[in-house]
Amino acid sequence: MVFNEEVGIDLGTANVLIYVDGKGIVLEEPSVVAVNKDTKEILAVGSEAKRMIGRTPGNIAAVRPLREGVISDYDITEKMLQYFIKKTCGGNRFFKPRLVVCVPSGVTEVEKRAVKEAALQAGGRAVYLIEEPVAAAIGAxxxxxxxxxxxxxxxxxxxxxxxxxxxxxxxxxxxxxxAGDKFDDYIIKYMRKKYNLFIGERMAEKLKREIGMAFSQEESLTTLCKGRDLVTGLPRTVEVRSEEILEALEEPxxxxxxxxxxxxxxxxxxxxxxxxxxxxxxxxxxxxxxxxxxxxxxxxxxxxxxxxxxDFCVVRGTGESLKFIDVISRNSLNRRETYI
Known part of the structure; x- marks a missing residue:
């Protein structure tokens, strides 16, 4: 648990990473929240919630409150941020850090306001936004x-x-x-079309990480893929080659x-x-x-x-961007609004 006035947040679709000035990267958790659909109660956040994806009963949903780089569920995003900020910065309600949050380039005014308000409600004293490519460049x-x-x-x-x-x-x-999530979707579609095999997000991500490639190479890699046969309805395992993943990812x-x-x-x-x-x-x-x-x-x-x-260029650059506070405060993302 750390106390600091300056915190950088990479509010990603797949993961949330937090950088604290003087401490470095202090948190890396999946952007997943488990919710009881009947009571709206938050049951788990981050890694614990991700383990529930595809394995929950009907009244519990493991949801991603961010889609394609922007907030799709404001309330859950706010609660997720509160949880992560409390986990990294302590539970002192009088302590309000200054936050820098990265967003995709080309973010709309509505999306920009949603991110700022969620960060403020989650405990930020002041909130600045920075475009992901700028943060990535600083972090690199x-x-x-x-x-x-x-x-x-x-x-x-x-x-x-x-x-x-x-x-x-x-x-x-x-x-x-x-991006990464769409790569997984294309792999799922490919396995369904070629093998009549239905696989989940986690298996698609495993294929992408272990044998995925974007350019034809001499060395061919293979791995086992487990899923449900769409014809028989029974579990089935097939061997998949890296060239097949390349074929699946050609379009994206x-x-x-x-x-x-x-x-x-x-x-x-x-x-x-x-x-x-x-x-x-x-x-x-x-x-x-x-x-x-x-x-x-x-x-x-x-x-x-x-x-x-x-993987960590964006979050590191988001935190280190406070060294360039004069530059980012003049940025169009921050020019119109000041939060104290």
Whole structure:
């Protein structure tokens, strides 16, 4: 339990991560809440709630209150944030930390207000927002204040944010609702279509992590996939190859590559030249998909690398962004409203 005035929150579709100034990353929990549908009582939050997905009786629902990078259930999101802030910062009701929360680029005014109000109600003294690509760049150790362009592709659970950043702000960007969760959905559809096998989210994620790839490679990986046979209704196990997962993910990967190309087309020529020289950096959990850097490099012709510790770039950058408070406070996300 820590007490500090400055806290960074990566409010992700798949996971919530919290960074406390001077302590580093102090919490990483799934963005899942178990709710009694009859009484609306919160039964579990985070890892304990995730274990209940697909295994609960009819009156209990394990829900994700964030979908595609934004709040889909305000009340549950507020309670989830309260739980996580209390867990990391203590239960002192007089202690109200200053919060920086990251959001997808292109967030609407309604979505922006929902995030700020939920964070305030959860115990924040003041709330600032920062775009995920900017936070990811800071967390990857890039100097965002330099007058040079750098391209960031942040692939989270709900959205992929692509942006060219210069002098602390986003010059051109695109946010597509294709990311880790959609990858899982496409794998589930593929297994249903090819094998008549119905699998759950957890098995789809296992396939993605163990043998998933975005670019054809010489080495073929295999793993066992367990599910329910749609013909017999009985449990069945099949062996799946990495080439099959590549086939399943072709469509969503093409969307990300096209969005990247589109951002480059809109980038001013001087900054585009900087990107060509400095390269593209991929962050987020989706960055670990084998061969993704090679696929984007082949599509754009620009050197592409995966950031070190890619999973934690956004939350680390969110916390460290308080060093650039003058920059982010002038950002359009924070310009119109001040919370004291």
């Amino acid at each position: 150790g890039i100097d965002i204040t330099a007058p040079e362009g750098i391209m960031i592709i942040d692939i989270g659970g709900g959205t992929t944010d692509i942006a060219v950043i210069s002098m602390g702000g986003i010059v051109t960007s695109s946010s597509v609702k294709i 990967l093409d969307v990300i590559c096209e969005a990247t190309h589109g951002v480059l087309e809109k980038t001013p020529p001087e900054l585009a030249a900087d990107v060509g020289e400095r390269g593209i950096v991929i962050t987020g959990g989706g960055a670990h998909l084998r061969g993704l850097d090679r696929r984007i490099e082949e599509r754009t012709g620009i050197k592409t690398v995966v950031a070190d510790d890619a």
